[in-house]
Amino acid sequence: MDQRFSITIDGKEVAASPGQTILEVARENDIYIPTLCHYEGTTNVGACRVCAVEVENARSLVASCCMPVSAGMIITTNSQRVINARKLVVELIWASGDHNCLTCEKNGDCELQDLIYKLGIEKPRFEIDPPGYAIEDTNSMIQRDLNKCILCGRCVRVCNEIQVHEVLDFSMRGSHAKVGPAFDADYIDSACVFCGSCVDACPVGALTFKQARFEGRPWEIEKVRTTCPYCGVGCQMDLNIHEGKVVKVTTDREYGQPNFGSLCSKGRFGMNFIDNPDRLTTPLIRKDGELQEASWDEAYGYIADKFAAIKEKNGADSIAGLSSARVTNEENYLFQKFMRAVIGTNNVDHCARL
């Protein structure tokens, strides 16, 4: 790296590159600075000010997420002045919303809650005065409770800068400021395509997955990483499991290729089929014109007898198999092996072309 220079953070000399922000350099060096509005991969907007730090010779505290480093900079992240400022910011946020953790889906996984705890704030010194918005539950996918919104704008930036759906924005000003689709519409009445990225980005309980409501606390949920079963992109996702059931789908930007934490509506909200009561649960054999329940042994026996008889009488090429673009590589491999090695025909294809 050309032009690396050193700066000092909390008395420690660390290397930095031009163009990096104080926050980036601190994180590279495992120095803790809290953030709320900062969201990796989107514009730094400096909205929340909890990332404030002291820079020697600067008159006021600076937002470390926005401030580029310069050679020789001396930064303090943990002075009393900094801590007081963070506390003030957090108490103001707390007091301006309805942060009722008792039934909040984010309880235990909330960045605001964690920050309040970490800063050791018993209760805000200001009167709690939530805006009193109605909770939006006009669709079954995303629930919006603007009383918990801290106006960090992460949902707006992920929608515009990462997903580029360009649906969410700020509306109104000052204490009436709101985030949401144009014309203050509900999600379901807007151009929203329900990728759910705004929910993943929300640091608090303002945006949550409706179907997961009351379906398990964050610490009770097991996440199983898998690959989306829909189109050919192969998005990496986490199935969130509680009591043997998929309650929601989340992503992790750390998983990297190929989707870097993005999903679409199908991967996000298309999992209800898994525990649908219509699922087939036993083999069926047609008897007297009707499909009737049978055991695996009966089913295998029936198929084996028929296939053997056809092979005997008409030859292996009068049997064919259609494999599937939906099942795994291992299963496709076995299926074609079955047709070729067991039945003895190359009559095997799948619906790739359809």
Add this chain to the structure above:
Amino acid sequence: MTNSIGEIEFTDAILAIGTNTTENHPVIGSSVKRAVRRHGAKLIVIDPRRIGLVDYADIWLRPKPGTNVAVLNGLMNVIIDEGLYAKEYVETRTEGFEAMKEAVAQYTPDHVEGITGIPADDLRTAARIYAEAKSASILYAMGITQHSHGTDNVKSCANLSMLCGNVGIEGGGVNPLRGQNNVQGACDMGALPNVFPAYQQVANDDARAKFEEAWGVSLPAKPGLTIMEIMNAAHDGTLKGLYIMGENPMVSDPDLTHVKASLKNLDILVVQDIFLNETGQLADVVLPSACFAEKDGTFSNTERRVQRIRKAVEAPGEAKADWQIIAELATKLDYSMSYSSAEEIMGEINGVAPSYAGITYERIEEEGLQWPCPSTDHPGTKYLHKDTFSRGLGLFSAIDYRPSDELPDEEYPFILTTGRVLYHFHTATMTRRSEGLNERYPESLAEVNSKDAEKLGIKEGDVITVSSRRGSLQVKASVVDTPPEGTIFMNFHFSEAAVNLLTNPALDPIGKIPEYKVCAVKVEAA
């Protein structure tokens, strides 16, 4: 894809042809939009419908459905005529240039305008954008392949990409976006009538000897039947038994009347699936399988990346993983298959499929690997044909435009084109059982251009009758300007408005893909 999804965002130009990316591959759609909005990439969209990407495009070419070859030849005509092609690349890395040049010579912008309806100047502008970019990626999907001349379309895309030196470079390439999670893998694994895993020909003696040794049986040399040929053979009675795993041809195949008659004519139809779908209802035996969340395994995505799926929940009732069912059935037929896990099967694949030789579960625990990956110390392959093509020199093909098999006439004056919508997938057995997706898209809609609607006296939400030479159905109309005048668009997700009662089963002679993108229909207010 010759190249990787991650390259799209950072390339200089993107040509999206026959792909409604924001609805069918939304995550790639977002990459394209980021490339445009955040990194200044140029975007050329070629599509008869006003798709979502059009709003982000530098230029939109709107050809008549079924005229892609003329458009692509026209672009190449301009690029050659204006001397914008990659001369050194063409000279050193390709062959067949002269023949291709001769073939495209007649496709002047004016001539192409006559065939496609694209203004000659727009064609020139698009050609310059594509040719002048340092790296340019072609994205395509079923809008290219589902034609009776689909193979010609694909070859024309390859021609254009090679002409500008875009094959074998970062950010370039010819990139088919696969519509289903594991189409790539099904092909790689040899679920095709002519090849074993990793595209080793069944007709090749050495390949066959290798698999005979691995599997301990003698194997047939004659390539088998394709899916359409299978249906025909069932129809005429030469095929007696059919085993279908995880497919629903009763909704997805063209000319459903024919498919139904074919399936009913079989001595035995075995259907293995997660739901009793339309095809299963015709079966003699139905076997219940586990879905993706209930088993381990791998899928290969559209950029050749092999990635894990992991068991997260138990399968319902007695349902079993497909691999277990196949192995047990094989054993019942006196060929012993005993695998204790999907991973063990991957071990066997490593041994017989050279491009998968280095792809083990251990290596793909954190991030998938892209084949070719010939050994366990190989990092996988981000883009193909670097420095040299698989066959040595890249081969240009001389291709002429051929009209679609069935064009509108007096009796059937409209073109019907089919595809998917954002909120549903394929035959919708999964998405229609998801509450939220149905809130968004509860029933099938046929898109009718507003001018046509006015002429026919059709209003938004009216039920209309759409008929072709093969069948007829009723569906609600959505009056929009997405399709061009004279064309209606329908999806194939809803079996109660099964568009494949109407589609033309005319096949591409090489790819054997049915012509889902163009057939002639009549539209009437019901």
